[in-house]
Amino acid sequence: MQELIKVAVDAMGGDHAPSEIVKGAVEAVNSQEQVKVILVGRESAVQAELQKYQYDASRVEVVNATEIIEMAEPPVQAIRMKKDSSIVVAMKMVKNGEAEAFVGAGSTGAVLVGGQVIVGRIKGVERPPLAPLLPTEKGASLLIDCGANVDARPSHLVQFAKMGSIYMEHVMGVKNPRVAIVNIGAEEEKGNALVKETFPLLKECKELNFIGSIEARDIPSGYADVIVCEAFAGNIILKLYEGVGSTLISMVKKGMMTNLRSKTGALLVKPALKETLKRFDTSQYGGAPLLGLKGLVVKTHGSSKAVEVRNSILQCVTFTQQQMNEKIKAGIQVNENQEGNGSHGI
Amino acid sequence: MQELIKVAVDAMGGDHAPSEIVKGAVEAVNSQEQVKVILVGRESAVQAELQKYQYDASRVEVVNATEIIEMAEPPVQAIRMKKDSSIVVAMKMVKNGEAEAFVGAGSTGAVLVGGQVIVGRIKGVERPPLAPLLPTEKGASLLIDCGANVDARPSHLVQFAKMGSIYMEHVMGVKNPRVAIVNIGAEEEKGNALVKETFPLLKECKELNFIGSIEARDIPSGYADVIVCEAFAGNIILKLYEGVGSTLISMVKKGMMTNLRSKTGALLVKPALKETLKRFDTSQYGGAPLLGLKGLVVKTHGSSKAVEVRNSILQCVTFTQQQMNEKIKAGIQVNENQEGNGSHGI
Numbered sequence: 028m029q030e031l032i033k034v035a036v037d038a039m040g041g042d043h044a045p046s047e048i049v050k051g052a053v054e055a056v057n058s059q060e061q062v063k064v065i066l067v068g069r070e071s072a073v074q075a076e077l078q079k080y081q082y083d084a085s086r087v088e089v090v091n092a093t094e095i096i097e098m099a100e101p102p103v104q105a106i107r108m109k110k111d112s113s114i115v116v117a118m119k120m121v122k123n124g125e126a127e128a129f130v131g132a133g134s135t136g137a138v139l140v141g142g143q144v145i146v147g148r149i150k151g152v153e154r155p156p157l158a159p160l161l162p163t164e165k166g167a168s169l170l171i172d173c174g175a176n177v178d179a180r181p182s183h184l185v186q187f188a189k190m191g192s193i194y195m196e197h198v199m200g201v202k203n204p205r206v207a208i209v210n211i212g213a214e215e216e217k218g219n220a221l222v223k224e225t226f227p228l229l230k231e232c233k234e235l236n237f238i239g240s241i242e243a244r245d246i247p248s249g250y251a252d253v254i255v256c257e258a259f260a261g262n263i264i265l266k267l268y269e270g271v272g273s274t275l276i277s278m279v280k281k282g283m284m285t286n287l288r289s290k291t292g293a294l295l296v297k298p299a300l301k302e303t304l305k306r307f308d309t310s311q312y313g314g315a316p317l318l319g320l321k322g323l324v325v326k327t328h329g330s331s332k333a334v335e336v337r338n339s340i341l342q343c344v345t346f347t348q349q350q351m352n353e354k355i356k357a358g359i360q361v362n363e364n365q366e367g368n369g370s371h372g373i
Numbered sequence: 374m375q376e377l378i379k380v381a382v383d384a385m386g387g388d389h390a391p392s393e394i395v396k397g398a399v400e401a402v403n404s405q406e407q408v409k410v411i412l413v414g415r416e417s418a419v420q421a422e423l424q425k426y427q428y429d430a431s432r433v434e435v436v437n438a439t440e441i442i443e444m445a446e447p448p449v450q451a452i453r454m455k456k457d458s459s460i461v462v463a464m465k466m467v468k469n470g471e472a473e474a475f476v477g478a479g480s481t482g483a484v485l486v487g488g489q490v491i492v493g494r495i496k497g498v499e500r501p502p503l504a505p506l507l508p509t510e511k512g513a514s515l516l517i518d519c520g521a522n523v524d525a526r527p528s529h530l531v532q533f534a535k536m537g538s539i540y541m542e543h544v545m546g547v548k549n550p551r552v553a554i555v556n557i558g559a560e561e562e563k564g565n566a567l568v569k570e571t572f573p574l575l576k577e578c579k580e581l582n583f584i585g586s587i588e589a590r591d592i593p594s595g596y597a598d599v600i601v602c603e604a605f606a607g608n609i610i611l612k613l614y615e616g617v618g619s620t621l622i623s624m625v626k627k628g629m630m631t632n633l634r635s636k637t638g639a640l641l642v643k644p645a646l647k648e649t650l651k652r653f654d655t656s657q658y659g660g661a662p663l664l665g666l667k668g669l670v671v672k673t674h675g676s677s678k679a680v681e682v683r684n685s686i687l688q689c690v691t692f693t694q695q696q697m698n699e700k701i702k703a704g705i706q707v708n709e710n711q712e713g714n715g716s717h718g719i
Binding site for chain 2 (some may be wrong): 151163164175177178209211218219220222242243244245246247248258259260261262264265266267268269270271272273275276277279281282283285286288289291292293294295296297298299300302303304306307357
């Protein structure tokens with residue numbers, strides 16, 4: 028029998044905790060026999076949810092944690108003070124090797140801080156980037172970085188490109204992923220100071236399939252597999268993607284309800300349209316990994332329902348099976364030796 | 374009789390020049406009796422297009438310019454070398470007072486450089502921002518800055534906020550426009566170094582209705598009237614807006630063509646949907662003004678058709694009638710006196 032892959036899940040994080048989190052965890056266990064889920068949170072609340080389902084009890088464990096980090100709390104302080112919070116307890120299990128991965132839908136700030144402070148960075152990784160998958164016309168692209176560490180340096184972006192490329196190749200199965208840097212024009216001489224400094228460094232990386240700049244307009248068409256940017260720009264891209272998407276879809280729906288004729292038409296197009304728009308739905312990909320840590324940390328949307336929680340847990344299985352952290356370690360060390368750059372600042 | 378407002382139009386710029394440019398100019402003249410259009414470009418080509426239409430000949434003038442600045446040319450060099458290009462000749466007319474405004478669909482870089490170098494900045498304006506209108510669920514918001522001057526300073530952003538607020542109030546008729554700064558979270562302590570420095574400066578501006586941060590997700594819903602950011606972020610927002618919008622609309626259209634049932638439905642919903650999506654079409658607003666110059670410079674999309682050219686020309690009429698430059702001058706001077714800041718660097 029193969030060894031189980033253990034995923035510690037914050038049962039108390041997100042808008043629909045604990046019900047949807049527990050449901051998603053059970054669905055993951057029932058659909059993948061190699062995964063064991065450790066639900067961390069208020070034991071009585073978690074057990075009450077678990078009673079609703081049928082599952083292999085040997086692969087679901089509950090670990091009690093009495094505190095909850097709220098969305099609005101300052102993350103650094105919360106991680107430091109709330110030692111018995113579900114996030115801190117679950118992350119410590121990853122640190123201590125009791126779990127391979129963490130999945131959480133709670134405060135993004137707390138997950139990012141906890142990942143760095145508790146789980147810790149792989150040696151050589153300067154900054155762990157948060158890297159969600161964006162749906163595109165052709166499938167999905169990895170947007171790296173969307174985290175909380177703004178004002179990045181060129182060396183950070185080069186590492187993001189390497190980690191993102193490794194992720195797309197081994198977790199998503201994209202051969203020779205196309206890597207591009209977000210810019211305001213296609214020409215090499217365009218861009219802000221950060222992009223201008225980073226561009227030639229990326230060109231030098233022989234292990235990358237660097238295809239140059241990508242304008243934001245070309246992201247939705249799937250022009251690149253790995254989209255490199257600093258976190259402030261990444262945050263704008265991620266959130267505008269969701270914002271324009273949901274506004275347009277709601278406008279399309281309202282537009283169809285204008286009159287009797289259009290309402291009749293709406294009934295007829297609905298099934299086909301639903302299928303099409305599903306491809307533009309971010310929840311199918313699970314959460315965003317925080318790459319470059321000693322264990323895997325996955326942040327799912329605060330609004331996650333069971334399906335996203337399940338997909339996030341399953342993503343951890345592929346990540347672990349592919350020995351991603353070994354590959355990232357090897358990829359980053361190449362960089363260190365080549366450039367003699369050993370700076371490890373946050 | 375009121376004096377005519379003279380708009381110098383680059384007849385040779387954009388994907389559909391000169392045909393759509395000339396057509397849009399004629400439409401503007403025919404729909405607004407106070408405007409006079411000066412078409413600048415190759416005289417024979419422009420005259421050949423003009424022959425197709427009926428119009429008041431006293432309000433359409435053709436000025437010959439033998440050269441054309443191509444899209445790919447380095448802007449600074451092009452403006453310097455091509456003295457007889459349509460952009461340079463038209464902008465010189467604005468500088469010399471022979472026209473109040475310039476409208477062009479050609480190279481963005483050349484229009485921005487020409488605006489600064491030939492038309493020149495209003496005294497006190499540190500950087501002229503390019504400010505397009507974004508369609509939202511509620512109407513339109515001004516995105517300021519989307520220009521080519523990246524890596525802005527806090528004082529630039531404060532001026533952008535002031536100029537944008539004046540524009541929305543007097544050209545778009547929005548009372549007490551809500552001004553917000555693009556950020557990665559709603560809290561004041563969030564953001565990159567630039568945003569953190571700018572935020573308290575905006576709070577201090579009593580003449581602004583500053584409502585704090587805006588996350589990119591909330592832009593499409595129309596949460597703010599004036600959206601302040603530096604040009605790199607602005608460029609991402611503008612282009613992603615267009616990219617996600619066109620990808621989603623093409624997916625919706627394709628989705629409706631999936632099978633016979635959905636195709637029948639598509640025929641029924643089409644008119645209502647078309648009306649709805651028109652509200653999300655940027656061309657209805659004309660081009661983006663480059664604010665803070667001694668004359669008005671408007672950049673329209675490279676892909677502009679006649680309707681966008683016409684709207685851009687009509688926008689110049691409102692701008693001039695509202696004495697926008699006098700208002701911007703007054704707004705910026707308040708700033709200068711208050712802060713004793715007279716730096717005029719590009």
